[in-house]
Amino acid sequence: QDMATTKISYCVDPDWAPYESIENNQHIGISKQYLTLIEQRSSLRFTFVPTQTWAQTLSFIRNGKCQVIPLLNSSIERKQFLSFSDAYFHAPNALYGHYDQVMVGNLSSITKQSVAVVDGYRMHQYLTRKFPEMKLITVENEKAGLIKVANQQVDYFVGSFYSANKIIQQHALAQLRIVGIAELEDKLRMGVAKESSELLPYINQAIAQLTSEDHNKVFSYLKMANLVKQTNYAVVFKTAIFFTLLILILSAAYIRSVKYSKVLAAKNQILKNLYQQLDQKNQELAEISIRDPLTQLYNRSHLAEIIEQQIRLKHRYSTTACLLMIDIDDFKQINDNFGHKTGDDILKQFAKILSHCARDSDIVARWGGEEFVLLCPETEPDEAMVIAKRFQQALVEAHKDDFPVVTCSIGIAELDSKTTAEQWFVSADNAMYYAKDKGKNTVHCLER
Ligand SMILES: Nc1nc2c(ncn2[C@@H]2O[C@H](COP(=O)(O)OP(=O)(O)OP(=O)(O)O)[C@@H](O)[C@H]2O)c(=O)[nH]1
Known part of the structure; x- marks a missing residue:
């Protein structure tokens, strides 16, 4: 046989972690580690044939669907259809009990208590033979046995140390502990179907090639596998x-x-x-509220406030100020001649010209009707006179087709330190009437 092309098909126990199991159709576990190492050390090449159950694996090997089971105990029964290689992995068996149970040490110490064991496992055959008096309870698999102990339905379970530990870890069976060591040790080997027994020498040769370093690698995998939580x-x-x-x-x-x-x-x-x-x-x-709606000049009430303010200033700082009362001459006639609407336009125009002639600091207001007021702060009467004349001149110059000749009479009153707002206003009004009396279109300044 050409060793370079030796292909071997194999089946495993799909549910025997960490020894071997199938996850996502892939073979994993200790036996997988060994097969990989053996492939590295020999020319054997293993092809995995997945199965659903251990029973199916046994039937596959009997029917020639696979040639090898990589890791199992040898037994008389199994020897009928399998040839076994040399043992290459040794694993202890342990006795598991409920936390409340006392330590028993070994199997011989058990007398009356019940012991669960997996049906058909080599341990089952061994116990039946070695301890015929023992109260054995057979279970389907290791998990079932451990759960029975956890639920206190049986006293002990005896099974493979690594796989039982894995189950305890996976299912968080914290109430269980190892109470003794079973003297029967698992000596795990490869089982080769009788029909393929010619493979056995090559397999044994490959197993013999495994170094202690290789075994250590598998042990470190085992530690990892236990650490990694399912x-x-x-x-x-x-x-x-x-x-x-x-x-x-x-x-x-x-x-x-x-x-x-x-x-x-x-x-x-x-x-x-x-x-x-x-x-x-x-x-x-x-x-x-402070504007006259027609001319947009300040209205009477706002002007009254400003006059009051001016008087307060006069009292405090002795400032001068002049009040100019301006009344359009013969406005009734203008209204009569051109109509009320034109009268309004003339009032607006008049207001505009007056605002133009006033300084920024002056206050221009419409007193009512055709009467306007110019308040000039910091202004002496002769300066006020100049402003008044300038305004009258501006009115003349403003005469156009749409703006008739409009004249006005202006009365000027200087602010006296003792005058009230009303008196000041009355003085300016009197001065204006004086100007009217003088024949209109004139300015009169009230002598103090
Ligand atoms: N168009 C118009 N006319 C007004 C307004 N307010 C008052 N008037 C008119 O202005 C005229 C003022 O007439 P009077 O008080 O007799 O005085 P006057 O005709 O100007 O005569 P003197 O004051 O003596 O020059 C009245 O006919 C009022 O109806 C206004 O807002 N618009």
């Missing part, structure tokens, strides 16, 4: 669902809050705009 898919699934739901709820809340804050921002903007409009309207209102 994934509990039910927990993972529940956790995933929980976090997915949590994320969905948080996202929904976030989206809602974003939407809500957008709506809020929009509403705030509307409110801000309304406030701005309101503020503007209030300003307009405030402006309207």
Whole structure:
């Protein structure tokens, strides 16, 4: 036989972790580690044939669907259809009991108590033979036996140390502990189907090639395998669902809050705009309340306030000021000749010219009807006279087709330290009437 092309098909126990098991259709465990090492050391090449159960594995090897089982105990019964290689992995068997049980040490110490053992395992045959008095309870597999002990349905379970430990770890059977060592040790070997027994020398040769370093590698894998917790898919699934739901709820809340804050921002903007409009309207209102609607000059009430202010200033700083009372001459006639509408336009024009002639610091107001007032702060009567004359001149110059000759009479009163607002106004009004009396289109300054 050409060793370079020796292909060997094999089946394993699908549920015997950590010795061997099948996960996602892949063979894993101690036997997998050894097969890999053997392939490195020899020209044997192993092809895995998956099975569903241990019984199926046994039937496959009997029917020639696979040639080798890589890791199992030899027994008289098995020797009927398998040839066994040299043992290459030794594993102790242990006695497991409930935490409440006393330590028993070894199998011989058990007298009355019940012992669970996996049906058909070599240990079962061994116990039946060696301890015929023992109260044996056969179980389907190691897990079933350990659970029976955990539930205190049997006193002990005896089974393979590594696999039992793995089950205890996987199923968190914290109430169990090792209470003794079973003297029968697992000497695990490869089982070769009788029909392929010609392979046996090559397999033994390959096993002999394994170094102590190789065995150590497998032991370190065993430690790793024990450390790595079996994934509990039910927990993972529940956790995933929980976090997915949590994320969905948080996202929904976030989206809602974003939407809500957008709506809020929009509403705030509307409110801000309304406030701005309101503020503007209030300003307009405030402006309207102090303005004459026709000429847009200050109205009578605002002028009264300013006159009061001017008097307070006079009392405090002894400032000078002049009040000019201006009355359009014969305005009735203008109204009669050109109509009330034109009369209004002339009043507007008149106000414009007066504002033009006034200085920035002067206050121009419409007293009512065709009467206007010019308040000139920091102004001596002779300066006020110049302003009045300049205005009369401007009126003449403003004469055009749409603006008839308009004249006015102006009375000037200087602010006296003792005068009240009313007296000051009356003085200016008197001066204006004096100017009218003098024949209109004149200026009269009241002598103090
Ligand atoms: N178009 C217009 N006319 C007004 C307004 N207010 C008052 N008048 C008119 O102005 C005229 C003022 O007439 P009077 O008080 O007799 O005085 P006058 O005709 O100017 O005569 P003198 O004051 O003596 O020069 C009245 O006919 C009022 O109806 C206004 O807002 N618009």
